[in-house]
Amino acid sequence: xxxxxxxxxxxxxxxxxxxxxxxxxxxxxxxxxxxxxxxxxxxxxxxxxxxxxxxxxxxxxxxxxxxxxxxxxxxxxxxxxxxxxxxxxxxxxxxxxxxxxxxxxxxxxxxxxxxxxxxxxxxxxxxxxxxxxxxxxxxxxxxxxxxxxxxxxxxxxxxxxxxxxxxxxxxxxx
Amino acid sequence: xxxxxxxxxxxxxxxxxxxxxxxxxxxxxxxxxxxxxxxxxxxxxxxxxxxxxxxxxxxxxxxxxxxxxxxxxxxxxxxxxxxxxxxxxxxxxxxxxxxxxxxxxxxxxxxxxxxxxxxxxxxxxxxxxxxxxxxxxxxxxxxxxxxxxxxxxxxxxxxxxxxxxxxxxxxxxxxxxxxxxxxxxxxxxxxxxxxxxxxxxxxxxxxxxxxxxxxxxxxxxxxxxxxxxxxxxxxxxxxxxxxxxxxxxxxxxxxxxxxxxxxxxxxxxxxxxxxxxxxxxxxxxxxxxxxxxxxxxxxxxxxxxxxxxxxxxxxxxxxxxxxxxxxxx
Numbered sequence: 403x404x405x406x407x408x409x410x411x412x413x414x415x416x417x418x419x420x421x422x423x424x425x426x427x428x429x430x431x432x433x434x435x436x437x438x439x440x441x442x443x444x445x446x447x448x449x450x451x452x453x454x455x456x457x458x459x460x461x462x463x464x465x466x467x468x469x470x471x472x473x474x475x476x477x478x479x480x481x482x483x484x485x486x487x488x489x490x491x492x493x494x495x496x497x498x499x500x501x502x503x504x505x506x507x508x509x510x511x512x513x514x515x516x517x518x519x520x521x522x523x524x525x526x527x528x529x530x531x532x533x534x535x536x537x538x539x540x541x542x543x544x545x546x547x548x549x550x551x552x553x554x555x556x557x558x559x560x561x562x563x564x565x566x567x568x569x570x571x572x573x574x575x576x
Numbered sequence: 577x578x579x580x581x582x583x584x585x586x587x588x589x590x591x592x593x594x595x596x597x598x599x600x601x602x603x604x605x606x607x608x609x610x611x612x613x614x615x616x617x618x619x620x621x622x623x624x625x626x627x628x629x630x631x632x633x634x635x636x637x638x639x640x641x642x643x644x645x646x647x648x649x650x651x652x653x654x655x656x657x658x659x660x661x662x663x664x665x666x667x668x669x670x671x672x673x674x675x676x677x678x679x680x681x682x683x684x685x686x687x688x689x690x691x692x693x694x695x696x697x698x699x700x701x702x703x704x705x706x707x708x709x710x711x712x713x714x715x716x717x718x719x720x721x722x723x724x725x726x727x728x729x730x731x732x733x734x735x736x737x738x739x740x741x742x743x744x745x746x747x748x749x750x751x752x753x754x755x756x757x758x759x760x761x762x763x764x765x766x767x768x769x770x771x772x773x774x775x776x777x778x779x780x781x782x783x784x785x786x787x788x789x790x791x792x793x794x795x796x797x798x799x800x801x802x803x804x805x806x807x808x809x810x811x812x813x814x815x816x817x818x819x820x821x822x823x824x825x826x827x828x829x830x831x832x833x834x835x836x837x838x839x840x841x842x843x844x845x846x847x848x849x850x851x852x853x854x855x856x857x858x859x860x861x862x863x864x865x866x867x868x869x870x871x872x873x874x875x876x877x878x879x880x881x882x883x884x885x886x887x888x889x890x891x892x893x894x895x896x897x898x899x900x901x902x903x904x905x
Contacts, residue, residue, distance in 0.1 A: 419577040421611070441612050442678055454651075454680045460608045461681065464582050465626055512676060520655045523671040523811070528660040545811035546675025 403467045407432065408476030414463075422466050423447045423458035426473060434474035434503045438548075445547035448504035448511075449473050455511035457546075474503035477510065486510060489560035497551035505547050505557055512543045513565040535566045577614045584626040588754050588788055591627050595784050596756055598623035603786055605647065605686030608678050613691065616698060618707060628683060631789060634658070640794025646685030646787045650674070650740065653684055663792060665801035665820050669743035672805040675812050685787040688741055688751070688767070689779065692734035692843070693814055694723065705731045706775040721881040722814065725889070726873075727842040732775030733879060735840055736768060737814050742839035743803055745847045746820040747792050755785035764790075768844030778843070797824035797833040804896045805839070806888060815840035817889045819896045823860070831855045831864075836897075841876075841889060848872045851893065860901040862894060869893040 405412045407430065414429055423440075426432040426449070438446035440459045447459040450472040477484040486506055489495070496502045516535055521528050524542045533539065540558060549557060581598075585591030595601040602621035604610060605628055613619040631645025636658045644653060653659060654670040670679065673687075696702040696714045703712035715723055715733050723733040741764065749764040767780050781787070801822030807813040818839035826832040834855045836848040851872035858864050869890040876886045 418580060418582050419614075440615070442608055442675075445675065445677060448677055455677045456681050457608070457675075457677045460606075460611050460678075462582075462604070462607055462611055462624075465604070465607065465628070508677065515651075515676065518655070520651060521660065521667065521671060523668060523805075525671075528664050528667055529657075542811050543676055546677045 403464065405463075405467060406470045408472055409470075416463060418462070418464055420463045421459055422449070422456075422461035422463045422471070425463040426458065426471075432473050432475050435507075436500055436503055438500065438504075443548070444501070444504075445508060446501050446504040448508045448547065450507055450511050453511065453514060455508050472507070474506055477506060484510070486560065486564045489564045490557070493556045493559040493563065495553060495556040495560040496549075497553050501547060501549045501551075505544070505549070508544060508547045509561045509565065512561075515543070516565070535562070537562075540566065578617060578620045578622075580614075580621050581623045582626065583623070584629055586629065588630060588786065591625050591630065591786055592754060592756055592784060594625045595623070595786070601625055601784070603627045603685075605683035606649070606678075606681035607686075608674075608682045609686065609690040616700070618691075618698065618700075627685070627786065642792045644684055644790045644792070646683060646789055648684045650679040650682045650684065650687060651676075653740075654679070661799075663743075663747060663795075663798045663801065665746060665798065665803050665822055666740070666743040666792075668803040669739040669805075669818075669820055672803055672815075672818070673739035684740070684790055687738055688744075688764070688787060688790075689781070690738060691778070693737045694734040695719070697734060706734060706771075706778075709774070709776045716879065719881060720879040722816070722840075723879055723882055724842050725876040725878055725882060725885045726838075726846055727770040727844070728877065729771045729773065729775070731773055732771035732843065734771070734775070734843055736842065736844050738845065739803065739805060739815065739818060739839060741768070741845040742818055742837045743820045744790065744792075745845035746801070746822060746835040746837035747795060747798060748835070750791045750793070751787055752789040752791060753781065753785050754788045755782060757782075759788075761791075764845070765847045771843050775843070795822065795835070797822045797835060800824065800900055801835070802896065802900060804892060806892055817841060817885055817892050819889075819892045821893075821896045821900055823897065823900045825860050825901060829860055831858055831860050834897075836868075836872075836893065838872075838889060838893075841885060848893070850874075855897075860897075862898050865894045865897040865901075866890065868897075 436446035438444035601623040635643040805818040822835040824833040838846040851868040854868040
């Protein structure tokens with residue numbers, strides 16, 4: 403079967419039960435995407451399919467033939483980190499790092515959704531042409547990516563610096 | 577996961593033919609629920625027919641109705657300009673569900689056919705009449721905080737998890753189905769079944785039948801509509817109780833038209849017919865909203881851990897209707 407992974411044409415053959423995540427990790431050696439819950443609850447496996455973020459653990463690989471898949475390995479440009487990756491380093495957007503590839507891919511696609519005017523449940527005016535990535539919008543839109551270390555403040559700062567339109571406001575944790 | 581064959585359907589007749597070739601075929605949309613259920617071996621299809629290549633169009637018609645292809649993704653439907661302007665309750669309900677990633681994958685047809693998230697249904701060490709007919713129900717005397725307060729039976733108290741369907745129930749949506757016996761239409765409110773003695777039969781869909789499209793009729797009151805979801809965390813969690821509501825007020829402040837449906841309370845999206853009847857024509861006051869909620873929940877029955885849902889549902893209905901009645905259209 404034919405795939406386009408991080409811009410490269412790839413041929414692969416595998417058992418039909420293989421998830422896109424297992425295809426990437428176990429067959430193609432792209433171990434950046436992580437297996438957390440394997441049931442769509444944590445977001446560690448997030449990759450982009452034709453630019454849209456998806457949970458690769460819930461995706462049967464066979465369904466993604468011919469689609470353009472981008473993993474965390476494909477975010478950097480010729481060895482130069484993506485601005486969001488640099489911001490994650492700058493703002494301590496991780497501790498153990500296990501959720502980070504999913505956070506990065508998710509945030510990159512989230513920014514594109516915002517650009518397209520995709521609303522969220524906290525968007526007050528559904529008919530608005532443009533949506534500001536404030537604190538509530540950011541946290542709602544990134545709720546599909548869990549960080550069990552609790553590095554959320556750094557994650558929010560890094561995403562805000564890269565894609566935000568207003569400074570992050572810190573919330574005191576309960 | 578048990579082995580299966582895979583085929584991608586090019587059109588509706590092709591999909592039905594492919595599915596008809598196997599007694600245990602399943603249509604595959606985004607896979608966000610089915611793949612998970614297959615991994616748990618709760619679903620064991622021997623053939624998957626991928627229907628994500630079928631209709632992905634959203635057609636706004638001149639009469640004000642909308643025809644939504646079943647393969648439209650949840651994100652695409654919630655982002656659609658016409659839906660956001662004319663049916664805000666639908667956009668808000670979809671956006672209240674799942675995560676950005678899952679909404680990108682999940683189709684409208686698959687959302688309607690998703691199965692309960694009852695933990696005993698998923699746990700193969702537990703008894704579940706839905707998973708193994710006749711096995712018993714461990715939820716009824718188990719941890720049942722998330723379970724039904726309306727329409728349950730001694731066999732099953734699971735809830736339908738969809739947010740989108742609650743809005744579709746309120747909006748009088750019709751499902752267009754196709755199968756080897758031809759095409760037919762079923763109203764969404766009649767599509768999902770209450771458990772009774774057969775909780776394993778969840779919908780009116782017949783073997784091999786496919787949801788092709790969802791039609792929303794023109795509905796003036798839908799312009800003033802919203803969805804509120806009460807849950808254990810503020811995002812990415814299933815509803816304890818949710819309310820989809822639309823209201824149209826007369827010049828004298830009376831309720832000219834109203835649509836109301838509840839989520840998280842039953843095995844199906846719960847259209848609040850009794851509350852609507854109590855509201856229609858009466859004054860749009862908080863007192864009347866509360867009385868209508870009382871009427872709808874009069875038949876509710878709580879389990880050990882979810883009796884709180886009855887009062888929660890009443891308060892949420894009252895709050896949502898008050899908010900809508902107070903807002904400028």
